[in-house]
């Protein structure tokens with residue numbers, strides 16, 4: 183069958199995967215968004231269904247005023263002896279912790295902290311013992327993977343943290359995962375940074391504690407030499423063996439806007455590539471060590487069809503699963519119904535690294551049309567924001583000013599905050615906002631109840647990219663209300679991908 187990448191689209195970085203019975207589960211990082219650590223399930227490795235999050239309670243994760251792209255970094259998801267474990271870093275508080283659950287569709291435990299620094303923690307279970315790894319640095323400041331044994335009940339360290347492997351010399355050695363296969367321990371990691379130089383490297387040893395011998399042809403997977411190719415920044419992966427015994431790597435990458443437009447605004451997404459173990463015990467990954475947009479494979483049964491949800495509405499999504507808030511929400515400002523949403527604004531604006539009244543869904547592909555009815559019942563401003571971070575967002579809204587209403591398009595690109603257009607709409611307090619997204623541009627228009635419609639202008643997607651804004655997130659289609667007297671009703675939301 184033909185597999186098309188990415189297998190999970192939109193801002194879902196740092197995938198980690200495990201298997202329980204005949205089902206695969208996958209977790210991603212979530213930075214400043216809440217709930218934290220989105221979870222997915224799949225029966226065939228190709229079709230992934232979102233099922234919830236690991237961090238759903240304030241007590242599990244401190245997100246108050248965390249900087250954008252701070253908060254929840256890369257997780258590792260593991261299943262051992264009937265129990266799921268998820269370990270991650272709160273990069274803002276610089277704490278590593280894990281949570282566990284016996285029901286992945288339910289709630290997870292309170293956090294159990296581990297006194298080892300670094301990011302990208304990993305858990306490895308063997309013979310009743312549990313080993314914890316994260317990245318760190320040695321006495322000379324060089325990146326190294328650190329390992330200690332922990333008590334899985336208390337999180338207490340049972341051994342000192344020991345350096346295991348220094349990688350192959352690429353910058354930002356991170357994302358360690360440990361696997362045992364046919365008598366070899368494989369220590370896989372990422373190097374090169376999560377941008378265009380990203381790569382997957384690995385080493386192996388006969389002992390869990392090393393010494394680790396690097397794969398002679400590292401990096402085993404990277405797209406860093408595929409200039410202009412749509413998929414870039416391939417790295418940070420996790421291995422899984424399928425029911426048929428085949429190995430795969432799930433990893434992050436991003437899709438750049440165009441061949442000569444090396445920017446990405448959809449965030450880091452989840453990609454899949456085959457892994458093949460050779461007779462000498464080393465493994466190769468991808469297609470000539472790269473990840474491609476589509477490939478043929480006979481490893482997945484022919485009857486499996488790769489499906490994709492193209493339309494997202496209030497009715498066919500679940501608030502707690504598909505939507506997210508900026509940091510911890512003030513619950514009283516959100517009324518979530520099946521077919522409509524009521525938001526109450528506060529003084530907190532979208533320009534602050536705080537928690538404005540905002541609920542969003544990831545932009546999952548380049549070409550999309552978004553429509554939503556917005557009715558403003560009092561003063562203030564409410565609408566749709568294409569949100570990268572507090573300094574980079576395009577706001578398209580209805581606003582109350584001088585006893586009249588207007589539609590406003592405001593572009594926020596770093597220090598440049600520009601009102602592109604305002605159109606007075608008299609006493610109309612309700613509009614239908616429409617956004618057409620293509621690879622390179624967003625086009626904004628609106629329609630009034632009497633059928634009148636008007637285009638407000640366009641804006642380039644690349645100014646919302648990570649290359650402009652910095653950070654590790656992607657564009658979220660946010661519905662928002664600002665100003666403490668603002669109350670707005672949103673209905674008939676449709677986001678349709680071509």
Ligand code: 6LW
Nearest residue numbers: 211255256356376418654
């Ligand atoms: C993550 C690090 C990375 O923890 O990005 O791609 C960081 N790699 O490993 C944030 O997601």
